[in-house]
Amino acid sequence: MDDIPVPLPARPSRFMDCFRAFIRARHLAYKTEKTYCFWVKDFIRFNGMQRPEDLGKTEVDKWLGHLANRRAVSINTQKTALNAVVFLYKQFLNIDLGDLQFERTSKGRRLPVVFTHEEAMAILGNMQGHHKLAASLMYGSGLRVMETVRLRVQDVDFGRQCLFVRETKGDKWRRTILPRSLLQPLQAQVEFALALHKRDLEEGFGEVYLPGALAKKYPRAATSPGWQYVFPAPERATDPRSDVIRRHHIGEQQVRRAVASALRISGIRKKASCHTFRHSFATNLLSKGTDIRNIQELLGHTDVNTTMIYTHVIGVHERGVVSPLD
Incomplete structure (x- = not known):
């Protein structure tokens, strides 16, 4: 946790x-x-x-x-x-620092590392179970690892094939795409989570953590199926915020370790991590001609300039520019 x-x-x-x-x-x-x-x-x-x-x-x-x-x-x-x-x-401290005159760093912003589609699929091919599904959502839907493990059952809309990402960086809700190839495995994961929740209820537990003041506003929501995590932890644990025994979601570190292991097995020597899947989601869409504004919305960026960095990542060779030597 x-x-x-x-x-x-x-x-x-x-x-x-x-x-x-x-x-x-x-x-x-x-x-x-x-x-x-x-x-x-x-x-x-x-x-x-x-x-x-x-x-x-x-x-x-x-x-x-x-x-x-x-x-x-x-x-x-x-x-x-x-x-x-x-x-x-x-x-x-309510202290005004005034006009700061510090020396700014000269170490520029680096371009993010991305996977080719073949590399991403090779890594996913060396993963199993819910860790593989979590990584697939990062690549297929552009989720951060934090957003993936915090997905709730109600956040998945199978009918419209989309995900509602609510517990996000900066608390900026958004909607993103749900790949068709993940509909069946994600449906199976949701059914597993709900079965686990049913067992918890039968054993006298079944509450889940609710963000903000929702627990006070909706006292019964903590045990409702919609609020349960899509990726529940294997064991219940005491929530240190309230001393209530709950089932949390799987840890981000678990997913990170699984991705790192798959990277080693795949023999890919890029300095990559879970977040590389999100970068790769963006560059893949951009190279296929998706409008930068649509990518900005799917990623949840406030400023389009943040998204524009991916135009540098895909390289001019992917925009039809050919070297004179060739």
Whole structure:
């Protein structure tokens, strides 16, 4: 259960516990919480464990410059660190840092690694069971690994052959395509999940975690079939948020390890991961002539410029440009 927030004291007193509680009160994603806490701790360590209240613009500029010059982080990493420390000061401490003058990193943004269709199918061919189905959804529907494991039964629309992706990065809901080739295996997975849920109910359990305040608003929803995870965990476990014994979804790390193992078996030496399937989904559609705006909508990107990076990935040779030598 690697996406469940660590429990906090009822009345937090330590600085980082108070910071975490502040983030949760604003309903930010747990991944955002972990990322912000990581960079805030890094900032505090860089400044000799001094209290952030005693630091300010000068120390922030030095730290961000250190990330660029000494640690050679990428542009996106420096931006993430900046967002974390600005949130700390502006939102949590109510301190205005003013106009920051830090040295920006010169390490440019790298193009994402993608699979050819043959490579993607070779990797999937070396996977089995629900891990294979999860990876197939990442490639066939453009899902993130987080979105895949968090799919609920009600998110699958077999009639219209689409998926509703609700528990997403930035809480931006979207609808994406459901490949015809996955209709039967996904239907079997849903039936398995519901059978497992039925057994849990018979044994006096059957509740599932509901996001936000839905559990209070709809008390019976936690045991309804529609809210159950499509990829349920093999065992029930105690939810540290409420001490209720529930069945969570399979862990993201399980899927990552299965993909990494299939990569090794397939002999593909690209620096790839689960997210490479999502990149490959986009580039495959783009190379087949799908409009960039449609791809943006399917991926859930707020800014089309984020999606435009895939125009560089597919390469000019896939757009009909031929070398003079050939």
